[in-house]
Amino acid sequence: MSEGEALMGGGRIRLGMVGGGEDAFIGVVHRIASRIDDHYAFVAGALSSTPEKSARSAAALGLDPARSYPDFVSMAKAEAARPDGIEAVSIVTPNHLHVPAAKAFLDAGIHVICDKPLAISLAEARELETVVARSGRILALTHTYTGYPLIRQARAMVDAGELGDIRIVKVEYAQDWLAEKIEDSGHKQAEWRSDPARSGAGGCIGDIGTHAFNLAGFVTGLEVAELCAEMTTFVPGRRLDDDVQILLRYANGARGSLWASQVAVGQENGLTLRVYGSKSSIEWHQTEPNRMIWSPLGRNMEIVSRNGAGANDASRRVARIPAGNPEGYLEAFATLYSEIAQAIKAARRGDRPPAGVVFPTLADGMDGLAFIEASIRSSQSGGTWTRL
Numbered sequence: 001m002s003e004g005e006a007l008m009g010g011g012r013i014r015l016g017m018v019g020g021g022e023d024a025f026i027g028v029v030h031r032i033a034s035r036i037d038d039h040y041a042f043v044a045g046a047l048s049s050t051p052e053k054s055a056r057s058a059a060a061l062g063l064d065p066a067r068s069y070p071d072f073v074s075m076a077k078a079e080a081a082r083p084d085g086i087e088a089v090s091i092v093t094p095n096h097l098h099v100p101a102a103k104a105f106l107d108a109g110i111h112v113i114c115d116k117p118l119a120i121s122l123a124e125a126r127e128l129e130t131v132v133a134r135s136g137r138i139l140a141l142t143h144t145y146t147g148y149p150l151i152r153q154a155r156a157m158v159d160a161g162e163l164g165d166i167r168i169v170k171v172e173y174a175q176d177w178l179a180e181k182i183e184d185s186g187h188k189q190a191e192w193r194s195d196p197a198r199s200g201a202g203g204c205i206g207d208i209g210t211h212a213f214n215l216a217g218f219v220t221g222l223e224v225a226e227l228c229a230e231m232t233t234f235v236p237g238r239r240l241d242d243d244v245q246i247l248l249r250y251a252n253g254a255r256g257s258l259w260a261s262q263v264a265v266g267q268e269n270g271l272t273l274r275v276y277g278s279k280s281s282i283e284w285h286q287t288e289p290n291r292m293i294w295s296p297l298g299r300n301m302e303i304v305s306r307n308g309a310g311a312n313d314a315s316r317r318v319a320r321i322p323a324g325n326p327e328g329y330l331e332a333f334a335t336l337y338s339e340i341a342q343a344i345k346a347a348r349r350g351d352r353p354p355a356g357v358v359f360p361t362l363a364d365g366m367d368g369l370a371f372i373e374a375s376i377r378s379s380q381s382g383g384t385w386t387r388l
Helices: 003-007 025-036 051-060 074-080 097-108 122-135 149-159 188-193 204-220 311-317 330-350 362-380
Strands: 011-020 040-046 088-091 111-114 139-141 168-174 224-232 243-250 254-262 270-277 280-285 289-295 303-304
Touching: 003 088, 003 111, 011 025, 011 074, 011 188, 011 330, 025 088, 025 224, 025 330, 040 051, 040 074, 074 097, 088 097, 097 122, 097 289, 111 311, 111 330, 139 149, 139 330, 139 362, 149 270, 149 280, 168 204, 168 243, 204 224, 204 243, 204 254, 204 270, 204 362, 270 289, 311 330
Parallel strands: 011 040, 011 088, 088 111, 111 139, 168 254
Antiparallel strands: 168 270, 224 243, 243 254, 270 280, 280 289, 289 303
16 A cells, blocks of 8 residues: 555544553554554553553653543543544553443544454443444454455455355464463463453453454354353463353354364464365465465365465455565554544545445444353353354
8 A cells, every 4th residue: 555545535544542551562563553554643642551651651652741641531532622633542451441431532523443352241332332323433343363365355255156155164263371370470461361350251252262253254254143162261260261162053054163272382373264165165374374275176275375366356455565575463453454544534525435445343343242242151051052
């Protein structure tokens, strides 16, 4: 995407951030992603839960001290009153603050880009439906992996019928960083993720299981009708699940399975998707995001590369650099920011986003929370089949 394309629609979008200060991994990722395609200017923030840390973080990032705020409530009010106030805000806090922060900014007329999951419960997320509708603003959710070019390619292939009728969906997301009880050692990220008050009722399932669920739905377009879940806490004393194994029945009759684990020793970030149709299948691994295996029935399998000869328009549309040069996680994240930017710039003009622009929204967040809660109900009842 050229600089000229990035700046179309009236210049860079003024962006704020809630959370993402000192020692916060995901805030750095959001800021990098927002700058890759040059759509945004980061100008304000309430970057930490304490005013002192927030001020230090803002100073380290070069923010104007007058636009470093002690909390998101004062930030939303002050920025809405400024003629050069923020147009969008990234919410990168622990889960329990997502909805309160989103409400504050939406009510102030500011677009919201929120980390996932959307809320700590489906009931809480429902509170946002009327707020979003009343505000007329965008609420986007950062399910990162939907931004990869080959994931866009796979989605387009399914839509075009190249796989035929979808029969089987297999998705897994395995990590090992919580194989020990590091939440007791002062590890900030592990601490809040294992706290039901801040994370919600799901641990592993909310943190990465929702990514796997969203990815499968994004590519196939299928809805899960019911599921059978077993959620396990392997590490003694941990308060939330650290491994989930789920069977899926789709509304079209397809069958599937989802495995997510944060105690799978040897796995760093093993997100994998396999989709099997009546005509062909696809296989994609996030550890090798620039290649996808396509296996047509009765023919040799083919390797499809990002932006290569076999890439389709959906893949090429979001690819940035020539074939043979890899794109990865940060670029996938940036694709979401760029898609959201195009929607915001269209809203500036009173228009609809350009054709092809797609990113996760409130509806995806609601689906993810319904998935979490159905899985918990199923597991608690001994693995009974449970409707979403």
